Amino acid sequence: MNDSSGQLSGLEYLKLSLKDWHGSAMAETMNMRLVAVADGSATFEAVPTSKYYNPQNRVHGGYAATLIDSALGCAVQTKLPAKIGYGTIELKVNYVRKIDADVGRLLCTGTVIHAGRTMFTAEAKVVDDSGKLYAHGSGTFLVYPA
Numbered sequence: 001m002n003d004s005s006g007q008l009s010g011l012e013y014l015k016l017s018l019k020d021w022h023g024s025a026m027a028e029t030m031n032m033r034l035v036a037v038a039d040g041s042a043t044f045e046a047v048p049t050s051k052y053y054n055p056q057n058r059v060h061g062g063y064a065a066t067l068i069d070s071a072l073g074c075a076v077q078t079k080l081p082a083k084i085g086y087g088t089i090e091l092k093v094n095y096v097r098k099i100d101a102d103v104g105r106l107l108c109t110g111t112v113i114h115a116g117r118t119m120f121t122a123e124a125k126v127v128d129d130s131g132k133l134y135a136h137g138s139g140t141f142l143v144y145p146a
Contacts, residue, residue, distance in 0.1 A: 006146055010077035010084075011039060030066060034074060040112040042074030050101045059099040064108075064126050064135040068093055071110030072122040072139040079115045085146035086120065093137040103128050118143055 008016070014037040021033055032046035046067055054060040069091055076086050099106070110124035120143060126135040 006083045009082050010080035011037065014042065014074060014078060026066065027070070030063060032067060032070065034070075035107075036109075037074065037078055039078055040075060040115075041109060042071050042078060043107055043109040044071050044074075046106050046108070048099055048101060048103065048106065053100075057100070059101075061093070061095055064095060064099060065091065065093045065137070067106065067108040067126055068110070068124045068135065068137040069139065071108040071124045072137070073110070073141065075110035075112050075122050075124075076115075076120045076141045076143070079112055079120065080143060083146050084143055086141045086143045088139055089142050090140040091137065092139070093135055095135050097132070097134045099126075099134050103134070105129055106134065113138075 018034060023033060030046060032044050035045045036043040044067055048059045048063060052059045052063050069088055073088060106126055106128055108124055108126045110122050112120060112122045114121040120141040123138045125133060127133055
């Protein structure tokens, strides 16, 4: 799904992407997929496996950080009109529990907190299917004409 003409709003583009999901190479590498979008929020699911382990036999922290950055960014995108882009300028992640292959499916929902003219802020949580928290984070995003 590619809106090369830039005529769709961010929310319209992401809703169409849900119907015919073709994730980026990063999303495919990390086994993550966008599963829900609404005005000001976006949710990804991911299933970690041992292929993402660090030397301590747990999932590398970058896995949760990427989930959080993706959910935050797409939440921001849902608030943007056509022909407006965005980029992460700050990301903070708090890890509260180890992630390993036994946790199963994870969900990460990002929510916009502030939508300004040139700057957005958002927060996200990574939870398992029972709602247990594994990580949470926040980010700041610069918005600009695409």
